[in-house]
Amino acid sequence: MTAQAFQTALARLIVEPEFRDAVRAGGSAALPGELTPREAWRLATIAGDRGLDMNRTLHKGFRLGKLRALLPLTCAALTPARLAREVAQFWRANPPASFSFLPEALEFCAFLERRGLRSVYLAEVLAFERATLELERARVGAPPPQSVRFRHDPVSLLGALAEGRRPRSVRARPCLLLGSKDADAPTRWTLVDAVSR
């Protein structure tokens, strides 16, 4: 049982910087009580090891890499500084649970939606990438079709982000993108312009 507590504390030293800092400052006293004296001493020593910081860097790189791989347009739509802030908050609230990329990316989408960030294009880009992931997520049977409402021209908006450009003054174009996917076939998107009355 104490070996389990040791591994949990070791993992937390990497994942939770506040916990690491508390152990650095307070030594064994900041660690859970169920550890043996040797385990507590080992953890207090590791907390001050520079190699632990390298592990944290690699851990963050792994988690960020998942988001950048599956949500490239959303990451591009946020500025680098804002992305760093949002990711840090997201990680604080969501400990890493899976190797899989997709569940973490979907959780990040839900997190950003709840945050209700004020950004001209972000909500549309986020909705599009979330719908794409829903179509691609592993499941039994065909995925339900997805519908994404745009206020701006999706071709210009998504195209600019895909090319690494910040979208500016994208023209208004109220429309829907309808997505569907059959078995192993690629995702199909259809653009339907809103009818003005």
Place this chain on the structure above:
Amino acid sequence: MQPLPRLGVGLAYQAPLAPLIEAAGDELDYVEIVPDILWTDLGRRAEPRHIDDTAGRAALEQASCGRPLVAHGIGLSIGSAGDFDLAHVDQIERWRRRLGFDWHSDHLAFHLAEHGGELMNVGITLPLPRDRESIDLLVPRIREVQQRVPVPFLLENNVYYFDIPACEMDEATFLNTLCRESGCGLVLDLHNVYTNARNHGFDAADLLAEIELEHVGEIHVAGGMELDGFYLDAHSDTIADPVWALLEWTLPRCPNIGGVTFELFGSWFDGVGSERLTRDLRRLRRVWTQATRRARLRREPSAETV
């Protein structure tokens, strides 16, 4: 260790490397895959838990061009002190039956830990204390894996950027003891050895001289990069020069070796370039051939002197 077929030179599969694998011809004898990419694990409470990636399987089978496959997993977390995920082991066995792995392996480490009633996945391999307690945890698990997946099972020596202080055993004693007591083989990752030696200031050759090389079933080689004063096992380049030297010393001394596998992350493929990678594969072939010849000479001296 159960005997392994002698396959030769392998490459760790990553989708962007498919053109290199397809073009490699006789330079490449086998393909090593991370079996975990062939399915999505929806979590222990999900039903069904695992969803097969049929498109990924088709791409892999096309890229491997009929070459033998071996599996190198990332999801076992065999060193986790909490429960051991036998459903994951069974999933490896299901895919072994489909793809016919000649052997399979994973990492001598842990990445899953319980926290607040949930599993936390750190996403990187964390070191185990080299203590008797770890051996006692690992041996029955290895035997369970051997029983459920009836091909040789190997564990890879870990890369570590911090070490657990005051371990009861040094690394060679720990690896030797584990292999002797469990019957598992070793994936001797020479780039991990080099990375650890460089970051922790010991001589890689001293460690290799202490490892009982009859346990080695597979060797991994790779290249890395420096970051913030550390040398990283980044799989980001061609094989590092000091790793070649370690390979040339080690390989002829491994009587039960099945293959040498080159690891490169797919995201570095364009930067490194297929020409340099092909050169490394050819050099690996030469080293393999020479080592095999020297090993045969050692076993049957008269055959070559007649």
